[in-house]
Amino acid sequence: MASTQNERFPGPRIRGREPVRRTRRSEPSTRRDQKEIEEPEEEKKEPFKRRVWKESKSFLFDFIGAMIVLLIIIGALYTYTGNWPPLVVVQSGSMQHSVEESSIGVIDTGDLVFVKRFAEDEAPITYVEGVERDHRTYSSYGDVIIFRPNGNESRTAIIHRSVVWLEFNSTTYNNETRDGGGFNIPSMGLRNVMSTFSIEKYEWPKRPTSRDETIDVRSILNRFKSLDMEPHSGFLTKGDDNDHVDQVSSFGGSEPAWIQPVKQEWIIGKSVGELPWFGIIKLKLENNGESERDIHSNSERNLWIALIVIVASPFVVDFGIHFIISAFKKGKEDDEEELMEDGKPPKKPSSPRKKEYIDLQEDEPPKRGPRPPPRGPTLRRPGQTAPPPRKR
Numbered sequence: 001m002a003s004t005q006n007e008r009f010p011g012p013r014i015r016g017r018e019p020v021r022r023t024r025r026s027e028p029s030t031r032r033d034q035k036e037i038e039e040p041e042e043e044k045k046e047p048f049k050r051r052v053w054k055e056s057k058s059f060l061f062d063f064i065g066a067m068i069v070l071l072i073i074i075g076a077l078y079t080y081t082g083n084w085p086p087l088v089v090v091q092s093g094s095m096q097h098s099v100e101e102s103s104i105g106v107i108d109t110g111d112l113v114f115v116k117r118f119a120e121d122e123a124p125i126t127y128v129e130g131v132e133r134d135h136r137t138y139s140s141y142g143d144v145i146i147f148r149p150n151g152n153e154s155r156t157a158i159i160h161r162s163v164v165w166l167e168f169n170s171t172t173y174n175n176e177t178r179d180g181g182g183f184n185i186p187s188m189g190l191r192n193v194m195s196t197f198s199i200e201k202y203e204w205p206k207r208p209t210s211r212d213e214t215i216d217v218r219s220i221l222n223r224f225k226s227l228d229m230e231p232h233s234g235f236l237t238k239g240d241d242n243d244h245v246d247q248v249s250s251f252g253g254s255e256p257a258w259i260q261p262v263k264q265e266w267i268i269g270k271s272v273g274e275l276p277w278f279g280i281i282k283l284k285l286e287n288n289g290e291s292e293r294d295i296h297s298n299s300e301r302n303l304w305i306a307l308i309v310i311v312a313s314p315f316v317v318d319f320g321i322h323f324i325i326s327a328f329k330k331g332k333e334d335d336e337e338e339l340m341e342d343g344k345p346p347k348k349p350s351s352p353r354k355k356e357y358i359d360l361q362e363d364e365p366p367k368r369g370p371r372p373p374p375r376g377p378t379l380r381r382p383g384q385t386a387p388p389p390r391k392r
Helices: 031-038 048-081 127-133 217-226 280-286 289-293 297-341
Strands: 087-089 112-116 144-147 158-169 182-185 190-193 196-203 210-216 234-238 267-275
Touching (some): 048 112, 127 158, 127 196, 190 196, 196 217, 210 217, 280 297
Antiparallel strands (some): 087 112, 112 267, 144 158, 144 267, 158 182, 158 234
16 A cells, blocks of 8 residues: 555654663661661771770881981080080089078079080170179179089089189289189179279178178288199189189088189080979989079979979870861751751761761652653654664
8 A cells, every 4th residue: 555645654752762870879868777877887897906006006116206306406505505415413502592492593402403504705604794784694793604613523513603704814913823814704894803892882692782802812922822733814703602703702511612713714605594493303313412402492392393294294185176167067067957957968978987968758759750751763854864863
């Protein structure tokens, strides 16, 4: 039967392809799936040996880090002071300003002081020069120096304040009889002093707070003569708690019994700071009874407080950091729970394993877009040529 022009070609109908709607795996379709995601899986416990190894490795890294920091601090102190060791322990109370209690800013028994070496062209600033320049250290004028008594390196170094520089004048000195001679005092404008001179209103830690410090030069010259030595130039030194300068004082049975004027080459350095109380540990270990008697009671109390703070600080800091982190995480989880209750997805996941989801009702089917119309084969009229094939 011949087909007519208006008759449709009865061909098979080809169903059009529907657009595939991809859904995220993280989107639960029911409340049950949502509950399963909210309940985290129980963490698997690590083996005991592995946990011990982890903790040991962490402790080892912490110990190595602490040693590196300690070496950096020691190296920095050595670079700054130019001395080794950069710290010395004060073993006597000659520099104390009170017999009842210690104080920061004053050199007391049991303090650790930093010792800085003088440069080649640098000299200590004496008390007399410090008054003119307004140069104060440890609550008084002038530099506090650490020196070897009479240049003897086998003796314990002394830490006292430099008072004035004496320059020996040999114009009237007889080398054979060891008589005559005198001292020039450039900072005070005095020449060939052979008797006494005074430093007016010398600061004194005891009452009265200032007085005239009188120095007998003749006694210094007589000491040199008794030792059959030629006098030499040097610094006069004094402990802040002592009555007179070292060079006119006698130290009884201690060695040396007399301290000569301090030469520049005997000086180890000057004190440039303090670490209070921590030298008490060394004095206690040495069981030095004489030094322990000079230790103030408040120094020992402050040492115990400082040690407790140092030991407890790492634990307090670690607890504080963990508390802040846990509080931040809990606050973030509470915000997400509020968004879940409101039916809104959280802005950011609290962890990479917890995926985003869309809260869907159980009785509400998933919504789909409109279905496109079916597409059939293209009909051609008799004599109509087929269109060229499409390029894929």
